[in-house]
């Protein structure tokens with residue numbers, strides 16, 4: 001039997017047994033008291049009866065009665081006194097009779113005096129045992145509850161504290177050896193569970209490390225030959241090493257474009273791998289949205305000019321600030337804007353705006369009047385390597401990773417990213433940032 | 448400008464030399480490992496030193512550290528590397544005046560170098 005359940009059984013047994021023993025003692029004391037009282041009653045009755053027949057001539061039935069009573073009285077001196085009465089009655093001598101009756105009365109008085117304190121003693125015992133039989137279970141239950149608290153409730157609380165610690169990564173293996181009981185078993189089981197979880201976490205971390213190592217080596221190894229390819233093609237197409245005929249130049253340009261795409265693919269893959277690793281950390285600060293959007297627009301001016309698309313920023317009545325990693329959110333906006341520009345028709349414009357939306361998050365919209373995205377594709381395009389089932393952009397071929405990266409980055413900031421669009425009616429890509437404030441109120445604070 | 452390029456990949460160094468000579472009209476000197484880079488940089492004087500990140504013998508950052516320790520009024524160092532983790536970039540920017548990511552664009556390489564040197 002395990003120690004806690006054994007202790008519980010013992011405690012219950014001890015409580016029950018002590019209650020039983022004490023109450024049976026109380027019962028015994030009560031019985032004794034009762035017997036003494038009966039004896040006294042009998043004695044008083046006999047004395048009355050003796051007084052009644054004292055001076056009367058003896059009757060046969062009285063003699064028989066005394067003879068019978070004589071056997072039932074204790075101690076011996078009383079039965080001797082009664083025997084003497086019987087003798088005297090038989091002798092029919094009034095003097096002897098009177099003398100014996102007197103002696104009888106004295107012996108009964110003595111008996112009375114001896115019995116009264118005995119009744120008191122029995123009464124005391126009775127009271128004591130009744131009290132004990134009530135107190136012993138009460139004390140027993142109290143002690144038992146103390147034991148329960150100390151050896152069950154407290155260890156359980158400690159264990160649950162340890163589990164909480166484990167949940168928030170403050171887990172250490174520094175604790176006393178578990179006791180050899182059921183709670184100890186629980187603790188041991190939890191320890192092995194924790195150990196197992198930690199082991200697999202370590203394994204995951206090792207895998208994670210191996211993966212990011214692999215990605216960084218692979219990207220280095222890919223970039224090195226690409227540097228030569230891109231360099232050679234660039235030298236050829238720019239005419240630095242001599243002129244080419246039109247057809248050759250066209251072919252070189254194709255090779256150049258695809259090389260650029262390959263380079264972007266590698267950069268994007270590396271970015272995604274970084275974000276998926278546990279070590280990825282944002283560096284968030286407060287930044288003005290207006291400044292952010294303007295610098296994004298500036299960096300895409302070249303692409304916009306090539307595409308003959310205008311970029312337009314709509315200012316809200318008051319500038320807003322948000323807390324974010326500037327490089328990363330710039331990357332998100334650049335991704336969304338380059339998509340918008342890529343898919344916009346010549347002469348149209350791409351609009352940027354920001355405001356506090358109905359869910360009181362800061363929202364940034366990137367609006368284009370391109371082909372739009374079919375309802376069925378709207379979820380899909382945010383996944384890695386998934387592109388909409390549409391004609392390709394007239395400008396640059398994509399890698400299908402831009403939106404996946406943007407989504408990961410926005411979500412890392414605690415925001416959401418999505419698209420509102422209908423096929424043929426342009427698209428609005430938008431994302432939210434949960435932490436923002438009005439620029440106005442900051443100035444007020446400072447004043 | 449007189450430029451030293453330390454690059455272990457011969458194809459890349461050929462292209463870089465060609466670009467810098469033809470487009471930038473610079474005088475270019477090539478070495479293929481870290482040790483040679485350090486020796487050449489210490490024994491001759493250059494207006495600019497371009498170091499690959501990973502080279503045999505000594506890595507780019509190692510060459511740069513030793514060069515700056517041993518040479519008074521050292522020339523500016525720019526790293527040219529395929530590495531791009533934040534830690535790598537931070538190290539490059541710590542030691543040198545700038546960093547150019549591989550693969551570089553041959554048409555804009557000279558411009559990139561000018562921008563970095565102007566900012567430094």
Ligand SMILES: Nc1ncnc2c1ncn2[C@@H]1O[C@H](COP(=O)(O)OP(=O)(O)OP(=O)(O)O)[C@@H](O)[C@H]1O
Pocket residue numbers: 264268335339340343368370371372373381382386387388389390397398399400401402403404427
């Ligand atoms: N503004 C837009 N209008 C129409 N379709 C879009 C728009 N933005 C994205 N898409 C669709 O979503 C797909 C995924 O976009 P994503 O940015 O992830 O990849 P990409 O642009 O193809 O490649 P890259 O990784 O170079 O950005 C695109 O291929 C395109 O089909």
Ligand SMILES: [Mg+2]
Pocket residue numbers: 335338339398402403
């Ligand atoms: Mg894209």
